[in-house]
Amino acid sequence: MNLDELTGFLIGQPLLSLTIAAILLAVAAGMIAAGNPRLGRIMRNCAYLGLIAALLLTVAELAGHNGRSEAALWLDxxxxxxxxxxxxxxxxxxxxxxxxxxxxxxxxxxxxxxxxxxxxxxxxxxxxxxxxxxxxxxxxxxxxxxxxxxxxxxxxxxxxxxxxxxxxxxxxxxxxxxxxxxxxxxxxxxxxxxxxxxxxxxxxxxxxxxxxxx
Structure with a gap:
C-alpha cells in the first residue's frame, strides 16, 4: 500500500484515524516530556481526550447499528x-x-x-x-x-x-x-x-x- 492509498484509507476510517493520531501523540508526549515537561503534559492530555472521543464515537456508532440497545434509544x-x-x-x-x-x-x-x-x-x-x-x-x-x-x-x-x-x-x-x-x-x-x-x-x-x- 503506497502513501496515497494509505491516506485514502485513513480518510475513510475517521475513528481509526483519530485513535492512531491519539496514540502517536501520546508516544510523542512521552519523548518530549523529559526535555519539556509542560509541553509533554499538554500533549499527553490532548492524546487522552482524543482516545476518549474515539471511544464515545465508537459506542455511538455501535448503538446506531443496534437499534434495540439502550444507547440507541437514548440517542434517538x-x-x-x-x-x-x-x-x-x-x-x-x-x-x-x-x-x-x-x-x-x-x-x-x-x-x-x-x-x-x-x-x-x-x-x-x-x-x-x-x-x-x-x-x-x-x-x-x-x-x-x-x-x-x-x-x-x-x-x-x-x-x-x-x-x-x-x-x-x-x-x-x-x-x-x-x-x-x-x-x-x-x-x-x-x-x-x-x-x-x-x-x-x-x-x-x-x-x-x-x-x-x-
Missing amino acids: ATRPAEIVGKETVVAMRADGHFWVEAQLNGEPVEFLIDTGATYTGVSQRVAQRVGIQPDPEDRGMILETANGSIVARRGTADSLGFGGIEANALTVAIGPDTEVDTNVIGMNLLSQLAAWRVEGNRLILTPKTPSPRT
Missing part, C-alpha cells in the same frame, strides 16, 4: 412531527414504535401513538402539569395496559396538537402515576382523522379537510 430522542404537504409524518424510533412530541393544552408532552388504545391517556402528574382535571361525576373506568388493568378517570383536554393535527375538547384518561409511565395517543383522536397509514418507518396522518363556511 423523540422529535416533533413533520408536515409534508397536507399530511403529518411521524418517524419510527429505534424501539419500533411511533413517538411524537405534542402540545397538550399548550405544554410539551411526549406521547406514544398507540392504535390499540381506545383513549388518549396521560399520567396524573402530566394532567396536573397541563391543567386537566378529572371529571367530578366520573367514577372511573378500567383500562387494559401493558402493565395490566388500571382504573383511570376521565378528563377533557382543551387542545392536543402535533404537526398539522389538532384535536379540541378531547377526552383523556388520567391514570395513577404509579401505574402509568407512558402517555399515549389513542383511537379517540386517530378516529377523527381522514386517514392514517404506515409506510416503512413512517406513520402518515391525514387530517380531515375543514368544511367550507357558508
Whole structure:
C-alpha cells in the first residue's frame, strides 16, 4: 500500500484515524516530556481526550447499528412531527414504535401513538402539569395496559396538537402515576382523522379537510 492509498484509507476510517493520531501523540508526549515537561503534559492530555472521543464515537456508532440497545434509544430522542404537504409524518424510533412530541393544552408532552388504545391517556402528574382535571361525576373506568388493568378517570383536554393535527375538547384518561409511565395517543383522536397509514418507518396522518363556511 503506497502513501496515497494509505491516506485514502485513513480518510475513510475517521475513528481509526483519530485513535492512531491519539496514540502517536501520546508516544510523542512521552519523548518530549523529559526535555519539556509542560509541553509533554499538554500533549499527553490532548492524546487522552482524543482516545476518549474515539471511544464515545465508537459506542455511538455501535448503538446506531443496534437499534434495540439502550444507547440507541437514548440517542434517538423523540422529535416533533413533520408536515409534508397536507399530511403529518411521524418517524419510527429505534424501539419500533411511533413517538411524537405534542402540545397538550399548550405544554410539551411526549406521547406514544398507540392504535390499540381506545383513549388518549396521560399520567396524573402530566394532567396536573397541563391543567386537566378529572371529571367530578366520573367514577372511573378500567383500562387494559401493558402493565395490566388500571382504573383511570376521565378528563377533557382543551387542545392536543402535533404537526398539522389538532384535536379540541378531547377526552383523556388520567391514570395513577404509579401505574402509568407512558402517555399515549389513542383511537379517540386517530378516529377523527381522514386517514392514517404506515409506510416503512413512517406513520402518515391525514387530517380531515375543514368544511367550507357558508
